[in-house]
Amino acid sequence: MAEFHEVKISDLYHETNDTVVLTFDIPENLQESLRFIHGQHLILKKSINGKQLRRTYSLCTSPDELIWKVAVKRIPGGVFSNFANDELKIGDSIEIMKPSGKFYVNCEPEKARNYIAFAAGSGITPLMSIIKTHLNREPESTFKLFYLNRTSKSIIFKEEIEQLKNMFFQRFHVFYFLTQEQRDIEFLNGRFDKEKMDILTSTFIDIEDTAHCFLCGPKDMIFLVRDELKAAGMPKERIHYELFFSGEPGAKDLQISETLDKMADGTEVTIIDGGKEFHFTMDESHQSVLDGALAEGADLPYACKGGVCSTCKCKVLKGEVKMRLNYALEQDELDQNFVLSCQAVPVSDKIIVDFDV
Numbered sequence: 360m361a362e363f364h365e366v367k368i369s370d371l372y373h374e375t376n377d378t379v380v381l382t383f384d385i386p387e388n389l390q391e392s393l394r395f396i397h398g399q400h401l402i403l404k405k406s407i408n409g410k411q412l413r414r415t416y417s418l419c420t421s422p423d424e425l426i427w428k429v430a431v432k433r434i435p436g437g438v439f440s441n442f443a444n445d446e447l448k449i450g451d452s453i454e455i456m457k458p459s460g461k462f463y464v465n466c467e468p469e470k471a472r473n474y475i476a477f478a479a480g481s482g483i484t485p486l487m488s489i490i491k492t493h494l495n496r497e498p499e500s501t502f503k504l505f506y507l508n509r510t511s512k513s514i515i516f517k518e519e520i521e522q523l524k525n526m527f528f529q530r531f532h533v534f535y536f537l538t539q540e541q542r543d544i545e546f547l548n549g550r551f552d553k554e555k556m557d558i559l560t561s562t563f564i565d566i567e568d569t570a571h572c573f574l575c576g577p578k579d580m581i582f583l584v585r586d587e588l589k590a591a592g593m594p595k596e597r598i599h600y601e602l603f604f605s606g607e608p609g610a611k612d613l614q615i616s617e618t619l620d621k622m623a624d625g626t627e628v629t630i631i632d633g634g635k636e637f638h639f640t641m642d643e644s645h646q647s648v649l650d651g652a653l654a655e656g657a658d659l660p661y662a663c664k665g666g667v668c669s670t671c672k673c674k675v676l677k678g679e680v681k682m683r684l685n686y687a688l689e690q691d692e693l694d695q696n697f698v699l700s701c702q703a704v705p706v707s708d709k710i711i712v713d714f715d716v
Contacts, residue, residue, distance in 0.1 A: 395458035417485035471499030479576030678710030
């Protein structure tokens with residue numbers, strides 16, 4: 360069962376023209392159960408115009424700060440992001456779920472490790488949490504951040520980043536890349552591409568001496584940077600990424616269509632959640648196991664519905680399913696029959712999926 364906690368907004372300010380930062384007032388009795396790991400995210404739930412919406416936002420604070428804060432960037436046509444930027448105010452209530460996510464590596468205070476990170480726009484939010492935590496907990500480690508934005512005024516957390524540079528001036532270095540603002544150094548103009556990555560991996564980044572790389576932004580940027588780092592010799596297990604859910608309708612609709620063609624008609628579905636069983640029959644109106652369960656009244660954990668956040672992860676105990684998209688599960692999880700229920704389409708007459716594992 361998806362367990363949410365109602366909290367109030369204790370602080371709210373506009374970081375840029377299109378980004379609002381929300382701080383949540385977490386009661387003392389909930390702080391332990393809502394404790395988070397650097398790089399994790401919160402699922403927010405809010406009823407807007409009579410419709411219940413869930414959205415996922417990364418925490419941009421270090422767990423050492425004991426502050427729960429997220430940044431919400433306005434998206435054209437985005438119901439929640441526009442509501443947050445235009446209508447939310449201090450004192451309003453919102454529901455949040457326990458922090459989750461695997462976009463992190465454990466800190467090792469006794470080690471001196473070199474990290475790099477690539478971000479675009481609001482992809483900086485989980486990286487702020489990661490960078491602050493590693494710099495604080497690993498006094499001999501270093502971080503290099505390569506951060507892409509449209510203009511200097513659109514840089515989210517620029518003031519805080521500059522403060523971190525001053526605080527850790529020998530261990531934290533930032534390189535800003537802008538797409539719509541021309542600067543004297545041509546290399547810092549425009550998006551990341553193969554040419555820029557060749558320069559970065561040969562001049563700015565010591566591949567062999569880099570312990571881990573963190574990437575957060577849109578899919579095309581993430582995959583380009585990832586592939587170029589791998590081509591330069593960085594092992595794939597050292598590259599960690601978190602994608603934005605951008606809702607690219609063309610590619611997604613094609614994959615949905617191809618997978619739905621394989622869906623078994625009238626599959627009997629058993630959901631195990633909270634130690635209880637829930638039964639229903641899939642029909643052609645259901646585009647995934649999650650959609651079918653929700654339509655029949657089940658209360659299951661989910662957020663993005665885009666195959667990105669892994670909130671709806673479950674394990675197939677019996678039967679077979681196919682996934683339309685998967686940007687969240689690693690191969691070892693797939694080998695153990697874990698799937699994303701928001702992307703899972705049954706292809707056998709009966710399936711049993713467990714949300715408790």
